[in-house]
Amino acid sequence: MGSWFTREIVDQGQLPLFCLLAAVIVTFGFIRFSVRMIRAQVRWWPGNVTPGGFHIHHVVFGVVFMLLGGVGLVAVRSPPLAVQSSLAALYGIGAALVLDEFALILHLRDVYWQREGRASVEAIFVAVATISLMLLGFRPVPLVSGGRELGDGVATGISVIFWLVQASLAVVTLLKGKLWTGLIGVFFNVFLVVGAIRLARPNSPWSRSRYAPHSRKDINSRRREARWWAPVNQKKVALQELLAGKHNQVPKEPPREADRDSR
Numbered sequence: 376m377g378s379w380f381t382r383e384i385v386d387q388g389q390l391p392l393f394c395l396l397a398a399v400i401v402t403f404g405f406i407r408f409s410v411r412m413i414r415a416q417v418r419w420w421p422g423n424v425t426p427g428g429f430h431i432h433h434v435v436f437g438v439v440f441m442l443l444g445g446v447g448l449v450a451v452r453s454p455p456l457a458v459q460s461s462l463a464a465l466y467g468i469g470a471a472l473v474l475d476e477f478a479l480i481l482h483l484r485d486v487y488w489q490r491e492g493r494a495s496v497e498a499i500f501v502a503v504a505t506i507s508l509m510l511l512g513f514r515p516v517p518l519v520s521g522g523r524e525l526g527d528g529v530a531t532g533i534s535v536i537f538w539l540v541q542a543s544l545a546v547v548t549l550l551k552g553k554l555w556t557g558l559i560g561v562f563f564n565v566f567l568v569v570g571a572i573r574l575a576r577p578n579s580p581w582s583r584s585r586y587a588p589h590s591r592k593d594i595n596s597r598r599r600e601a602r603w604w605a606p607v608n609q610k611k612v613a614l615q616e617l618l619a620g621k622h623n624q625v626p627k628e629p630p631r632e633a634d635r636d637s638r
Contacts, residue, residue, distance in 0.1 A: 394463045
């Protein structure tokens with residue numbers, strides 16, 4: 376195992392990326408354990424950080440760690456591998472703390488344990504999947520090589536056209552509500568082509584703007600969702616709740632006008 380790690384990770388220059396991935400996974404596991412202990416009101420576990428009664432969300436600490444790690448990676452010229460790996464780990468800790476409250480940033484309100492809070496777990500899953508693919512040696516389709524044979528100008532032009540087409544397909548795929556297809560498609564372009572061609576998922580931006588209610592495409596899209604995606608989504612939600620806790624908190628109702636006037 377040690378020889379494999381040295382040969383495949385250290386010798387290949389992948390140690391910083393490995394430290395980044397490990398930091399994200401470990402930090403996410405720790406912070407989810409922490410918030411679940413706080414939610415269960417376990418007495419011996421430290422509670423939220425609330426100096427003077429003001430609740431500081433852990434996304435704040437995440438931003439600080441990301442700045443420290445990111446600025447360090449940029450500012451230090453040709454850092455030793457140990458320093459580079461440590462800064463990458465620091466950045467990973469910050470990224471995990473920020474992504475764990477991604478839903479709060481997205482909705483600009485505390486939806487951590489509500490249904491919308493699952494977006495944070497989804498964001499962590501996407502980050503871990505992306506870094507893992509890169510650690511395994513996969514990269515977004517590289518720029519066209521062979522500049523000597525084609526000429527640098529021709530190669531650059533082909534590269535720009537290729538990336539514009541790839542970006543367009545990725546945008547269409549994401550607008551159709553196919554997050555994971557778009558993610559995998561960045562590494563394997565055939566998924567982008569399939570995702571851009573096939574029907575959009577119901578309630579996605581693409582379907583809301585281009586599929587008229589009760590039209591043939593709208594009906595087929597909802598039928599396909601119920602047949603294929605709903606069972607998969609149930610299993611995905613079950614896995615997310617097993618790892619991150621149940622997002623079943625009822626949203627608080629905003630104060631009524633009469634209540635506001637009485638204050």
